[in-house]
């Protein structure tokens with residue numbers, strides 16, 4: 001193995017090419033804007049450091065994820081992922097013939113093609129998904145967070161969504177954390193987004209009664225007609241969220257898949273059934289606030305509600321592979337349908353990310369930066 005990896009590296013010396021990258025210009029307060037980010041032209045030599053296990057990839061699809069906003073604020077305490085550092089701080093990483101100019105590029109789980117590899121598990125031409133930068137090329141020193149793409153019968157962008165982090169998040173959150181069972185009442189917020197659309201469909205496949213909330217009539221219609229939700233409502237049009245939930249769930253909610261937090265969580269807590277479960281996936285309504293909204297968590301006590309946070313990274317490895325096979329089967333059989341919105345070109349990436357906080361995306365928001 002070591003010798004074949006070395007052979008790949010030996011062929012790896014190449015030209016220097018422009019590497020357009022999206023960086024953060026300044027720490028963000030409130031809603032992010034396009035001006036908070038900048039597309040800059042860096043450079044990369046098409047090479048991997050000799051003797052290393054590094055992989056150089058060309059990024060094909062960039063994922064837009066709400067949690068990226070949480071990394072744009074400077075936190076006094078370290079979180080589960082580091083904050084982005086703003087500014088054009090160029091560092092030249094140089095090992096022998098290989099170097100890359102590094103600035104603080106935004107990163108998340110993207111879809112890429114291997115250009116050069118010193119790692120025995122990856123060879124040029126392989127397609128993978130995992131943590132890379134919002135840039136045209138990424139040099140990954142150790143591809144431990146990269147996964148081979150096994151199903152080539154679907155659009156590659158699906159690995160930023162239904163077959164990647166959002167799909168796995170929906171699956172693990174609904175079944176491992178929410179423990180949804182046949183016949184139960186399930187509520188999903190941000191239901192027409194990347195995670196929400198999959199949660200609702202998986203809950204329907206399990207035999208649950210499923211209701212979703214979303215921020216436009218178009219999305220509500222999509223939930224009921226395309227994704228097969230039993231009911232849905234536009235939270236922006238409801239004067240009283242508590243009343244809306246009572247209307248949709250006269251018997252209460254068994255499982256809440258929590259994506260938004262704030263007033264919606266507060267209203268849901270009032271409508272949970274005894275021994276209900278809340279899978280706390282995210283709280284997108286809170287990400288742009290200086291101080292989070294108050295929520296009456298005392299409701300958990302009297303009703304023995306289990307409210308459990310989780311991170312999708314717990315479910316990597318074998319669990320992911322089982323999920324990937326099951327989800328690929330559902331897609332092939334038409335049991336799960338998938339909606340995504342594809343922006344074109346790396347210059348479109350900042351606006352696509354900002355759009356998440358205005359609900360401009362219908363389904364998963366992704367950015368196409370290169371073709372295979």
Ligand SMILES: NC(=O)c1ccc[n+]([C@@H]2O[C@H](COP(=O)([O-])OP(=O)(O)OC[C@H]3O[C@@H](n4cnc5c(N)ncnc54)[C@H](OP(=O)(O)O)[C@@H]3O)[C@@H](O)[C@H]2O)c1
Pocket residue numbers: 064065066067165166169190191192193194195196213214215216219259260280281282283284285286310311312313356357358359360361362363364365
């Ligand atoms: N725990 C984990 O490991 C993990 C992994 C992935 C994602 N997540 C979380 O899962 C949630 C969904 O992520 P996603 O990738 O599927 O995003 P998404 O739903 O595709 O996009 C975000 C959506 O949030 C809604 N939104 C924006 N601002 C809002 C507000 N103030 N109040 C209510 N809704 C608002 C918008 O839809 P509307 O038009 O409906 O308002 C928007 O389309 C997020 O909270 C994210 O952080 C967690």
